[in-house]
Amino acid sequence: MPLRLLIAHSPTERAAAREVEARVFLQAFGNTPEVMEEEYGPYGDRSRFVVVIDDASGSALGAARLILPDGTGMVKTLADVAGEPWRLSVPDSLRAADLAGRPVWDVASLAVDRRYRSGAAGAEVTLALCHGLFQYSRLCGADGLVTILDDRVLRLLRAMGVPWAAMAGATSREYLGSPASTPCICLVDAIGESIRATRPDLAPAVVEGVFRSIALDPADLFPGRGGSLPEAAVSRQPARTAAPRRDTSGWRPPTHRRPEVAVSSPGTAAGS
Template sequence: MALRLLVAHSAGERDAARRVEADVFLQAFGNTPAVMEQEYGPYEDRSRFVAVVDDESGRALGAIRLIPAGPAPVKTLADVAGEPWHLPVADSLATIDLTPEAVWDVASLAVDPRYRTGAAGAEITLALCHGVWRYATGTGVHGLVTILDDRVLRVLRVLGLPWRPMAGASSRPYLGSPASTPCVFDLRKAEVEVPAARPDLVPALDSGMFRSIVVDPVDLAPTRGTVAPRARPERSLPPRRDTTGWRPPTSRRTEASANPPPR
């Protein structure tokens, strides 16, 4: 395989990122295509994807969906304002000197289960994190928000990434995950905190140095991912619904390196 880290720009790259996202979320959380459309459809034209792609097959081995700030709230902030958290979003972000207009949403994190273990699996996760770091800082973003499955949150903390619970948030069931926590990542402080926590991972997380994944700064340029919206009927955000109901997915749950729809 010839692996490359990039911000998906072509239709094929974006489709590959959506495909691995859909496969992982179905397996890990029982999120069917109908659920994914309900949750992400209203944000589709705003979404950008950081992905590790096999250039030979065109297949994405892992992807992160980003939703930039805009006139309407990003998905994570819209969701945490409702059930089950009812967070006062602006007040919560203000505790670390951020505003809803200054944050992007890490709306999903998905890695193909065949590539989660061993050194190769670790590289894919690290590469995705590096890609988000470089792309977000390149576009002038100050902070990131997400709702993370608690298992994934533990993995990211082991990697030295300072994702912290949003002020007032606690772990709750969410969209197929039995326990997820709304989190925030202050990019302004992470540049100091990450090297202090995991100096051994600085070459990967900061410099993008990997053994099996090619990283070209051009592929992470701020101009990538900004495709023209598809022609589609005007639609409003879905009505607020109760996301707390949890049920075991139809397929066997595996350890998922996936962020439940933002979670």
């Protein structure tokens, strides 16, 4: 089975990602197409899909939806936790995680076809989606991630070393068909370090993107895949300073150095 990990870019790839998302959320939580449209439709233009595609059939084995922030920095998870049943203060939650005023993306759903949730090959689909979420958000300059995870999936991801922490003041509550879900937050830069420290056996897959049965072209996770990035979605990088022009009349020790510039949710079904 020729499998690939990528950010869905073509209409066909995006349709395959949405199809597996819809199928899994219907099976796991009873979320009908009408519910999915009501919950996720308003965020369609700001959605990016990490997906494992079967090239032979064109179908998706699993997909994760990222929602990029609007001009105010708002994403679905932050809007939802501000209302019932949690009624959290979004500014306080971001401040507590050291993410106030920084680009925060939403891992709005994580869905793996039930046929690929067990065995080595199935487990690798989940690992691949986690790598794609980590790598794409990091390369695009996101500083933080938020989500609302079914508690069963939260336990699975924490066991994998992914450092999801409950938002300040958040408790486990019923949410969109999940009997127990928790709003979570994490720093993108902490993901690789956490997995290497707690699950070094998973680091080659989740952090480095090395898989046995899933092919990965690094370019398929580059910024620009899935659509252009809104200004609000990325970090404000410091302006690059041009390197000093070399004096070709005769060598002399340089008096300036170029500054370094950082490059910067409920089986597995999860939803926010």
